Amino acid sequence: MTRFRESVRSLLREQVLDAAYHLVAADGWSVLRMAGIARAAGISRQTLYNEFGSKEAIGKALVQRELEGFLVGIQRELDAHRGELEAAAAAGVGYTLQQAVDNPLIKAIMLSARGGEDDLLTYLTTRSQPVFDTAMAMLDAYAVDAWPDVDEESRGLAVETIVRLTVSHIVQPAASPEESARRIARITTRVAYPEGRGDRPGHPIG
Template sequence: MTRFRESVRSLLREQVLNAAYDLVAAEGWNKLRLAPVARAAGISRQTLYNEFGSKQDLGEALVERETERFMLGIQQELDANRNSLEAAVGAAIAFTLQESLDNSLIKAILTASRGGEDDLLAYLTTQREPVFDTATAVLEAYIAEAWPDIDPESRSLTIEVMVRLTISHMVQPVASPQETARRLALIAHRTAYSASGQSTGN
């Protein structure tokens, strides 16, 4: 029975998040209200409040879910390029930047921020959870296993720089995803291997 309740709750949360995603993509975060979300999800407003509590809690859950989706895609890019740190980082960043251009929720967040409605943008930029800490933890573990020749300090520095710069370019792009990824991958390679004096991360 406990497992059944957990499954029902998981389905309910996914239903609500899907409804909220569609409404934010169509109307923007600033105009989102919980009552229309409940109607779109086919549940009562009280049920929605019981599950999420507030609009801000719902926003956190939305960003957390998109972060998980991004990290799955990033891992696939890393897996496909394990023979080279530079190639792997470049592919992962190119995926992230291109996905941010195509993702309806991310586009709505960034568009709102340019109009001064930036409360949800904080989860991508100034607030550590869930984006920064999640990405850092996943990449720390991955790179330590895939490229053990990189010393821990250089690895940590490289990851922090890459995550922050990638988020910065998501918010304010200055070139194509491919060109930005190429430049950031070169920075990552040089940062990761500068301490040991190695010239290649292959």
């Protein structure tokens, strides 16, 4: 019975997040209301509040779910360049930045920020610790396996560098996704190999 209830609850959460995603993509975060989410999800407001408690909690869950989807794609890009740190970093960052351009939720976050309504943007910036923690844990575990010759301190610095720079470029793009990815990858490689090893584009690592 417990497993059944957990499955029902999981389906309910996905139903709510799907509804909120489409509403934010269509109308923006600032006009989103709990009553509207409940209607779109086909549930009562009380059920919605029982499950999430607040609009803020839904915002956190939306951003976290998008991040998890991004990480699946990032790992696929890393795997395609597993023996080349700089090429792998460029592929992973490039994928993320391009997805951010194309993703309806990210677009809505950026548009609301430009209009002064930056509530949801804070989940990528000032209130983003769960986002950073998830991304850095995944990348650190991957780097341990893929590039074991990078020492622990350099690896930690490189992982934090690539995550924070990528989020920064999502929030405030400075160039095309391709150019930004190339620059972030080069910086990350130099942090990982401060003595200059493996810092040439496409140079095999390990």
